[in-house]
Amino acid sequence: MTTHLKKRPRLENLSVNHLDELPDDLVISILRKLSSSASSPADFLNILVTCKRLNRLGLHPLVLSRVGTQTLAVTAEKWSVSSHRFLKLCVNAGNVDACYTLGMIRFYCLKNPVSGASLMARAAIKSHAQALYSLSVIQFNGSGGNKSDKNLRAGVALCARSAYLGHVDALRELGHCLQDGYGVSRDVAEGRRLLIQANARELAGYLSLKPGTDLNGGCLPVQEIHPVNRFLKDWFDSGRVVLAEELRMCSHGGCGRPETRSHEFRRCSVCGKVNYCSRGCQALDWRAKHKMECAPLDLWVPAAIEVGDVDAVDVENHAPR
Template sequence: MKLPEGRTRIISGSDLFDSLPDEIVIFILCKLAATASSPLDFVTVLLTCKRLNTLGVNRLVLSNAGPETLAVSAKNWCDEAHRFLKLCIHAGNKEALYILGMILFYCLQNRGSGASLMAKAGIKLHTPALYSLALIQFNGSGGMKNDKDLPAGVALCERAAFLGHVDALRELGHCLQDGYGVPKKVEEGRYLIRQANVRELASILCTFDATPFSSVSPPSIACEFHSDQQRPDLTDSYERESPCPPISSLRLLNRYWSNVPKERSHPANRFLVEWFNLRSGGIPGPGLRMCSNERCGRPETRKNEFRKCSGCGKVNYCSRGCQAYDWRLHHKVECAPIDD
């Protein structure tokens, strides 16, 4: 029987998958590793056959694995999971560098190795790693209070902000406004804080398919609105910083924040939250506290490392970014003066 033009006969018993060149299969696996929504999605494909299992650990595939593909669960942490992350690191995966660095630094208390892995991720321009290293410098994490390196923290924040990290931009703005590790430049600091709010608002507007905001012009969005309730400053639990003047905020950001589906936090932060909830009930150690932003998961490495909310003194945060997020999420309605 003559086949239609352009079609070929499939030989009985042949497998078209085996006829595919390795380069094409590796390309497909790279796409899967970069976009998988969980490690299970990736592993399930690798277990399909011996060929996929072999090509799935190809250096090119592992180097392209995205954060969700590497989202190891704290309850399933084991030597095999550790080896898999190290395998991805040897392939040059910056997400694996950051995730394992956070796990080593905060969970396994291997401060030197953890910071070194995060530094390697920062060299590869991984913005969460740069921001995390900045917080370590600002807080003196893993050392004593005198081990803080404010200029280094500012430099790391500046680099992460330049690459588009919103929380780093906000932190840098507060450093300039308060003269924290950098010469005081109030107006420049306020400008950066407003820019962080505008970028956060822009990401919120992008979540709406068809809303009245579509007619809002950029100048209208960028203008200042005074919030109904000013977010308190942060103050050290062992020393009070000089109060900074109230800054303008975006009313739209506070108003519509609760109506927007929240993005998932980074797998490294989810691991930290799960780790300390499972092993210590949310308490990292005697006299130590967790960051009050429930999505963060960073613990104190020494007493009084994190700063308290100057409004109520009942919550503490590792950074301005965590304070701003938690303020909009629920602390705005919970914060009460210390006297009350």
């Protein structure tokens, strides 16, 4: 006696791809939300390789214009022609974060300062606070050119705009400029007020942290590193590009900016061992580690500082320990 097993229905006949039923406008809206909130490039790029339709719609200008900072956070280790092309697509779509990211990479890593500064300017025109501050650092230092290319008034103007948009480092930089009369008429009281305001904003950020947050031994948490600054640091630390012997990196570990000419950055006026591209980096590095390492030099040779166009910079908060 034989028994007949019931045949299972073919799954392919019952499976329905509901994605095909969704209109393009709705899929684009979903992808825009995903691209702006993804926590890493892989979260978004994995969608692009799912199928041809998602790849086509994922590269739509409406989607690329909303790609967020973390989605653009390509690492130096994974930098390639494809990642460069993706950033350019985002730039062409009008993404200001992409303009800033690719601008920084081209200016400092790919040795194309003209194109890099132009891209950062595009972001700055759209009131991108970090782009404004980065351009102010370039103007203060004359980066990409000679010492005569420094434009202190332009640096102050860019810094003021960035500070107005809430950039704490720009606020501190502007405060020091006013205190010292650097590129602007001296106003000690207003400069001090801005420095206090910058410290208050950092304190407010500390108070908003959840209990148990690691402060790395400091009284305030270390500021989160922007992905493009991490890219710059990893790019030069990896040995992918070797700086000329006379060029130095900014001593703040969260910056990654290199000198574009000899003695471009200023050094600590107390120990003379560290170099900073800006007051913002100086203050952050002081709080993070340099206050534990800084000590006056026993033998101070003025000629060692006066070579080239290097300046000494006073480190704030120096006090007897």
